[in-house]
Amino acid sequence: VNFIDTADVYNKGLSEQIVGRAIKTDRSNWVLASKAGNPMGIDKHCRGLSRKWMMEAIDGSLKRLDTDYLDIWYLHLPDPETPIRETVDTVGQVLRSGKIHYWGVSNYRGWQIAELAMTADRLGVPRPAVCQPYYNAMNRMPEVEVLPACDYYGLGVAPYSPLARGILTGKYELKADPQEETRAGRKDSRMLETEFRKESLKHALSIADHCQKRGCSPVSFAVLWLLNNSLVS
Numbered sequence: 374v375n376f377i378d379t380a381d382v383y384n385k386g387l388s389e390q391i392v393g394r395a396i397k398t399d400r401s402n403w404v405l406a407s408k409a410g411n412p413m414g415i416d417k418h419c420r421g422l423s424r425k426w427m428m429e430a431i432d433g434s435l436k437r438l439d440t441d442y443l444d445i446w447y448l449h450l451p452d453p454e455t456p457i458r459e460t461v462d463t464v465g466q467v468l469r470s471g472k473i474h475y476w477g478v479s480n481y482r483g484w485q486i487a488e489l490a491m492t493a494d495r496l497g498v499p500r501p502a503v504c505q506p507y508y509n510a511m512n513r514m515p516e517v518e519v520l521p522a523c524d525y526y527g528l529g530v531a532p533y534s535p536l537a538r539g540i541l542t543g544k545y546e547l548k549a550d551p552q553e554e555t556r557a558g559r560k561d562s563r564m565l566e567t568e569f570r571k572e573s574l575k576h577a578l579s580i581a582d583h584c585q586k587r588g589c590s591p592v593s594f595a596v597l598w599l600l601n602n603s604l605v606s
Contacts, residue, residue, distance in 0.1 A: 378505075378533075380408035380449060381434050389437035397439055406445035407434045408479060410452060422452035422460040431472050446473040447505060450480045457492050465498035477503035479533070483518030490526040501528055503606070508532035510580065510598050511540055511573055520604045529606035535599050536592060540568045543581030543591040547574050 377396065379388045389407060396403045409430035412420040420426065435441060446467070452460065464476050478486060478501050490500045504523045506515040509532065523530050536542055539556050551557035557569050581591045599605050 375402055376404040376406070378406045378531075379438075380411070380447075381413055381430055381437075382408070382411035382449070385413065386433070386437050389434055393438035393440065400440055404444045405438065405440065406447060406477075407438065407443055408447040408449035409434065410449035421455055422448055422463075423455045424459055424463045427460070427463045427467070431467055435472060442471060443473045445475050445477055445503060447477045447479045447503075448481070448501075451482075451485055457488055458496070461489060461492045461498055462496055465493075465496060468499065475499075475502040477501050477505060477528070477531075479505040480507065481519070483522035486519065486522040486526060486528065490528075500526060503529040503531055505531050505533050507534055508599070508605075509535050509537045509541060510595055511537035511568060511576060520602075524604050530604055531606055532599055535595050537568050537573070537577070537595075538564045540564075540573050540577045541580065541591055541595040543577055543584070545569070545574055545577065547571065547578065 377392055379392050381389060383389070392405070396405070409427060410420065410422050413430070413433075414420075418426060419429075431443075431446065434443065434446075446464075448460065448464075464473075467473050468476065476499075478489065481489070481504065486501070486504060492498075493500045504519065506519050508515040508519075508530075515532075520530060522528075538561075539545075544555065545551055545557060551569075553559070556564050577591070580594060584591045584594045
């Protein structure tokens with residue numbers, strides 16, 4: 374394994390600092406990705422994909438990671454308040470500076486990927502190279518438009534949360550409280566508001582039963598299920 378994915382917003386920069394220390398001695402052996410766009414403070418200007426904030430964000434990430442370049446820089450989520458042209462033009466500027474080698478998108482819809490790619494073409498900026506959707510055996514919505522858009526516009530696909538935030542491990546039971554050390558047991562609001570519901574648990578337990586009969590773990594199955602899709606990189 375030599376691919377590390379992080380983001381400026383993860384633990385408000387602490388994740389990047391830890392990663393930076395871990396790979397400092399052999400940086401060239403690692404493919405390093407980070408992201409920008411999510412709020413990094415209470416100031417309304419410390420977020421989004423405006424030129425001002427993106428220039429600050431890339432410098433902040435590089436400083437915390439203690440490196441002079443990122444292999445991949447993701448737009449973490451769309452910013453409806455900033456013109457697409459401004460965002461893509463800024464990406465081009467950062468690419469030309471050598472601070473990033475490639476750029477990508479995360480949590481974008483298919484039409485937004487198309488808009489970014491076409492804007493990049495008009496501005497003479499390389500298209501985004503990769504997309505990171507929330508995609509797993511529990512959430513197949515990206516198959517409707519995101520994966521086809523990535524295929525059409527030439528983006529690789531590197532899904533996040535292949536285990537559906539832990540649901541697909543098969544460790545949660547329908548009629549039992551989650552163990553305290555689990556994400557659901559810690560009352561993680563993001564999980565409790567999405568995957569942790571009766572229908573999802575039934576689906577996950579069905580997959581776990583399927584795996585047990587065939588001698589494989591639910592975790593391995595979930596990852597291999599993704600890799601079996603030819604559109605997943």
